[in-house]
Structures are given as structure tokens and as C-alpha cells.
Amino acid sequence: MSEGNHFTKNTIQFTNKNHMEIPWAKVTNDNGQTPSIKSSLKEKSTIIGRVGIILLSCGTGAWRVRDSMNSIARILGVTCSTDIGLVTIEYTCFDKHRSITHSLSLPSSGVNTDKLSEMESFVKGFEKEGAFLSVKEVHTLLDKISQKKPNYRPFVQGLAAALACSAFVFLLGGGPVEMLCSFFGAGLGNWLKSTMNSKHMTLFAGLSAGVALACLTYLMISRGLELAFDINVGHEAGYIGSMLFAIPGFPFITSGLDIAKSDMRSGIERLVHAVTIILVATLVGWIVALASDLTPDKFIPLGLSPLTVMLLRLPASFCGVFGFSIMFNSPKKMAATAGVIGAFANTLRLELADLTSMPPAAAAFLGALTAGLLASFVHKRMAYPRISLTVPSIVIMVPGLYMYRAMYYVGIGMIASGAQWFINAAMIVLFLPLGLILARIIMDPDWRYSG
Numbered sequence: 001m002s003e004g005n006h007f008t009k010n011t012i013q014f015t016n017k018n019h020m021e022i023p024w025a026k027v028t029n030d031n032g033q034t035p036s037i038k039s040s041l042k043e044k045s046t047i048i049g050r051v052g053i054i055l056l057s058c059g060t061g062a063w064r065v066r067d068s069m070n071s072i073a074r075i076l077g078v079t080c081s082t083d084i085g086l087v088t089i090e091y092t093c094f095d096k097h098r099s100i101t102h103s104l105s106l107p108s109s110g111v112n113t114d115k116l117s118e119m120e121s122f123v124k125g126f127e128k129e130g131a132f133l134s135v136k137e138v139h140t141l142l143d144k145i146s147q148k149k150p151n152y153r154p155f156v157q158g159l160a161a162a163l164a165c166s167a168f169v170f171l172l173g174g175g176p177v178e179m180l181c182s183f184f185g186a187g188l189g190n191w192l193k194s195t196m197n198s199k200h201m202t203l204f205a206g207l208s209a210g211v212a213l214a215c216l217t218y219l220m221i222s223r224g225l226e227l228a229f230d231i232n233v234g235h236e237a238g239y240i241g242s243m244l245f246a247i248p249g250f251p252f253i254t255s256g257l258d259i260a261k262s263d264m265r266s267g268i269e270r271l272v273h274a275v276t277i278i279l280v281a282t283l284v285g286w287i288v289a290l291a292s293d294l295t296p297d298k299f300i301p302l303g304l305s306p307l308t309v310m311l312l313r314l315p316a317s318f319c320g321v322f323g324f325s326i327m328f329n330s331p332k333k334m335a336a337t338a339g340v341i342g343a344f345a346n347t348l349r350l351e352l353a354d355l356t357s358m359p360p361a362a363a364a365f366l367g368a369l370t371a372g373l374l375a376s377f378v379h380k381r382m383a384y385p386r387i388s389l390t391v392p393s394i395v396i397m398v399p400g401l402y403m404y405r406a407m408y409y410v411g412i413g414m415i416a417s418g419a420q421w422f423i424n425a426a427m428i429v430l431f432l433p434l435g436l437i438l439a440r441i442i443m444d445p446d447w448r449y450s451g
Contacts, residue, residue, distance in 0.1 A: 019107040024050060024139050036138055037076055037131040044076045045093040045100050047138050052082065052089050053104045054146050055119050059111035059328075060387055061254035062266035063447070065089070068123045075131045086251070086269035108203060109273060111250045113330040113388035118145045120385050151329050154198060158191030161245035164323025164396075167316040169241035171350065172401055173299035177231055178238025181218045185242030189214025190327070193245075204280055211243045211281045215288040218242040237297040239289075240404050245327065246281040248274040249395030254387070256433025257440075261447075282407035289408065306355070313350055317396060318343040325392040334384050335392070341378065342393035345371035349397060360399075361427035365435045368394050372439025386440075394432050399425045 024046060036047060052069040062084040073080035073093065082091040087106040092099055122130075122145060130138060152160070165186035166179040174182070193210030197203075218239040225231045251274040258267035288294075304312070321342030325335030349367030352358050368390075375389035402425035409418035440447045 019105060022104070024142070034134055035132045036135050039135050041078060041093060041095050041098060041100055043135045044073075044078055045091075045102060047076065047135065047142075048072050048078075048080055048093060049089065049091060049102050049104050050139070050142055051119070051123065052084070052091065053106065054142065055116065056084065056087070056089060057106050057110060057146075058113070058116035058119065059109065059250040059254070060116055060385070061261075061270075062258045062263035063261045064385075064387070066263075067446070068119070071123055072126060072130075075127060084263065084266050086266065086273055107200075109251065111328045112150070113325070113328045113334065113385065114151055115145060115148060115329070116385050116388060117331075117334070118148065121383075150198075151331060152326060154191050154194035157194040157327055158187040158189075160323040160326035161190030162187030162323075164320045164327065165241050165244050167320035167323065168244050168396060168400075169238050170316045171313060171320065171346070171396065172238075172241060173302070174238040174241060175300065175302050177222070177225065178241060178299065181221045181225075182238055182241040184221055185214040185216075185218035185239065186245050188217050189243060190245045203277075207246060207277060207280055208284050211246055211284040212288060214242040214245070215239055215285050219288070219292055219294075236294055237299055239294065240285065240401055243281055243285050243404075244400045246277065247395060247398050247400050248277040249324065249391050249398060250328070250387075251277075252398065252429065253391050253394065253433050253436065256430075257437060260433070260437045278403055279407070282404050283411075285404055286408050286411045290411070309354075310347065310351055313347045314343045317346040320396040321346070321392050324395050325388075328388070328392060330388060330392070334388060337378055337382065337384065338375075338389045338392040341371055341374045341389055342396060345374065345393055346396050359427075360424070361431045364397050364428045365431040367397055368432045368435025369439050370435075372436040373443060376439060376443035386444075390436055390439075394436070397428070397432055399428045402428070 036044065048069050051072050052065050055065045055068055065084050066082050069080055069082055069091065077095065079094040080091055081094075082089060087109050089104045090101070091104075092101040122141065126138075133141075162183045166183040169178045169182045189210040189212075192213050193206045196206035196209060218241075219236070222231075222236050222239065251270040255267045255270035255274060258264075258270060302309075318339040322335050322339035325338045326332075330338065345367045348370055349363045352363040352366060353360050371390050371393040372386075375386050375393065378384060378389060379386045402421050406418045406421035406425060409415075409421060411418075
């Protein structure tokens with residue numbers, strides 16, 4: 001949603017964009033004097049809908065969007081019934097005399113945790129004094145939030161991906177060579193993806209180009225190291241880590257949360273969106289591997305003691321989560337807070353899987369539960385949105401390596417091996433949102449009920 005259309009006194013000049021822009025300030029009859037609580041149902045409904053569509057653009061789940069719209073509606077004295085999808089909202093507002101229905105849509109889905117935090121603050125502030133602002137003043141405040149520029153340019157987004165993916169590779173079992181190659185591969189790949197996204201290129205174009213560049217960069221650097229320093233060719237196995245910045249953590253996790261709250265439309269749409277991104281990314285990675293005659297072999301053992309591995313996992317998990325948080329546009333303090341949560345939760349998950357007989361899926365459940373509980377404690381003290389802390393904390397737990405191997409083996413005709421890797425990945429992916437759901441049920445009274 002954005003503004004910028006040109007108007008005459010009585011006429012709206014329409015744009016030729018596929019998703020036509022809504023001139024919020026022009027579709028109301030507010031003269032800047034009437035408090036929003038005393039405005040017409042039409043004007044109240046524009047405030048409610050705009051709050052919802054901005055929140056939806058931030059990547060948060062349907063429950064949070066509906067809860068915020070309901071909060072605004074109650075303050076304005078109307079009833080709101082809302083149906084929410086991945087990029088669309090259909091809602092009807094009622095008062096004592098009439099009703100009005102709107103349908104809003106976004107051109108694409110995205111994630112912006114900074115804007116999400118701003119919107120949650122707006123909703124809380126509206127409860128105190130927003131009802132006494134005019135409709136025009138409310139839309140002016142929403143203009144400032146919706147038009148806020150990203151905190152980080154594509155270059156910084158690339159550095160964040162480089163940090164996150166190199167740490168990710170270590171957590172998967174890679175060593176310094178794999179981390180170095182992934183650093184440059186993921187950095188360049190996400191820089192290209194972010195650059196194309198900033199120019200409003202279609203999702204799959206930016207994703208495919210970014211993943212392809214990441215994989216090719218990894219291969220070029222690893223082959224160069226082989227020729228220059230005669231390193232082991234087995235280090236090429238880590239090239240999978242260079243494309244892990246493409247993992248769609250927010251839609252994956254929020255799909256599970258939405259389904260748990262019976263928001264089936266939103267949950268299924270988000271799940272399909274996430275699976276589609278993973279399919280495109282893994283297919284591009286597979287094509288590069290096929291053209292380069294690579295196989296997703298195991299990492300070369302590092303020969304570290306269990307204690308050393310555990311102590312290294314803590315900072316690596318922090319760096320991974322911090323990097324993903326920056327990629328989600330979190331302010332540095334919020335990203336560092338998520339990093340601390342992820343360091344403890346992810347290290348716990350990995351240690352449980354390594355040192356006990358616990359299956360990886362069960363360890364993932366406990367890791368996600370830990371992240372959810374810690375995020376709830378932080379939320380109460382620092383007022384950061386829970387989802388801005390929990391999703392980056394458990395994105396690093398999403399089994400991107402398993403997903404890629406599943407696609408690779410299916411692609412070369414080894415269906416049994418591909419199916420086994422797919423089942424392993426699916427089990428972990430299913431248990432991650434379950435851990436967050438249990439944490440929310442325990443810590444959030446409003447989330448325990450379906451009504």
C-alpha cells in the first residue's frame with residue numbers, strides 16, 4: 001500500500017499499476033475537525049482497514065492482524081468481522097444503523113519487524129488518545145509508518161545474510177573453509193535479491209537470481225581455493241549453506257500459528273507461499289549442482305570435543321539469529337535480543353539431539369518452546385513484538401539442508417533417499433510451530449481461547 005496519486009478538486013487520477021493505490025486521505029470527507037470516534041462509519045472503516053493492511057504487509061499472522069483491527073473497532077464503537085489471507089483482507093464494519101464492506105490487497109508479501117513494532121505501538125497509543133484525533137490526523141500518523149524506509153540498504157542486507165549463513169554452516173557441521181565460501185556466496189546472493197526486491201521485481205526473479213549467484217560464488221571460491229591451496233574437494237559440500245538466506249521463516253512459522261487458531265485460509269496460503277519459495281530455491285540450487293557435478297555429501301569432520309562444539313554453538317547461533325533479524329529489518333537492539341534468545345534455544349536443541357537419544361524433531365520442539373517462553377518474558381519487559389523475537393530465533397532451526405537434499409535426490413531419481421530426507425525435514429518443520437504454540441498458550445491468556 002502506498003500513496004502518491006495526483007488529484008484535482010473532485011477527481012481522482014488513477015495509476016496504471018496492477019495493484020491500484022488507495023488515496024486514503026482523499027477517500028474520506030474529514031475536514032480535520034471531527035474526532036474519529038464521532039466520524040461516519042465509512043471513515044471509521046478506512047482507519048480499521050488501513051491498520052490491518054499495514055500489519056499484514058509486515059508479515060505477521062492473521063490472529064495479530066485481526067486482534068489489532070478489533071482493538072481499533074472497539075474504540076471507535078463499531079463491530080468488525082474480518083477474513084484474512086496472505087496478501088488480502090475482506091472485512092465488514094457494523095454500527096447500529098448500517099454496515100460497510102471493504103476488500104484490500106497488497107502487491108506482495110514481505111517481512112518488516114521494525115514497522116510491525118511501530119504498528120503495535122500505534123494500536124496501544126490509539127487506545128489512550130487516538131479516538132480523539134481526527135480521521136485526517138490518524139491517516140497522517142499511518143502515512144508516516146507506511147512510508148518509513150527500510151533500516152538497511154541491500155549492501156547491509158547482504159552482510160547480514162553472509163553472517164547468518166556462515167554461522168548456519170558451522171551449526172550444520174561445516175568448518176572455516178565452508179564458512180568463508182558461504183560468507184561470500186550468501187552475501188552476494190542476498191545483496192542481489194534485496195536489490196531486485198527494492199526495485200519491485202517479482203518475487204521469483206529476485207529469489208532465483210540471488211540463489212543462483214550465491215551457489216555460483218561459493219563454487220568459484222571453493223574451486224579457487226582448491227587450485228591455489230590444494231584444499232580437500234569435500235569442502236564443496238557446504239555450498240548448500242550459501243543459499244539458506246532464502247528460507248521463508250516468517251510465512252512458515254505464522255502458517256502453523258494461523259492454522260492452530262483456525263485461520264485456515266491465512267494458514268494454508270502462507271504455507272503454500274513458503275513451500276513455493278523453498279521449491280524454487282532448492283530447484284535452482286539443484287540445477288547449479290547438476291551443472292557442476294556436485295553431490296550434497298556430508299561435511300568433513302572438524303575433530304572438536306563436545307565441550308568445544310557446545311561453546312562455539314552459542315556465538316554461532318547468536319550470529320545466525322542476529323543476521324536473520326537484520327534481514328527482517330529489525331533494529332539492532334531488537335536483533336541482538338533475538339540473538340540471545342536464539343543462542344540459548346538453538347544450542348539446547350543441538351545438544352539434546354547430539355548428547356541424548358532424542359529425535360531431532362523432538363529436540364526442535366523443545367528448542368522452539370524455549371524460544372517462545374524466553375520471548376514472552378522479554379516481550380513483557382521490552383515490549384518487542386513476540387513474533388519479531390521468536391521467528392528469527394527458530395528460523396535457524398528450519399532444516400534447509402534436509403530440504404535441499406530431498407529435492408536433490410528426487411531430481412536424480414533416488415526417490416527413496418529423497419523421501420527419507422523429506423520426511424525428516426517435514427517432522428522438524430511441523431514441530432517448530434507446535435513449540436511456539438505451546439509457549440503462547442502458556443504465556444498469553446488471550447491466545448488460549450478460540451473466541
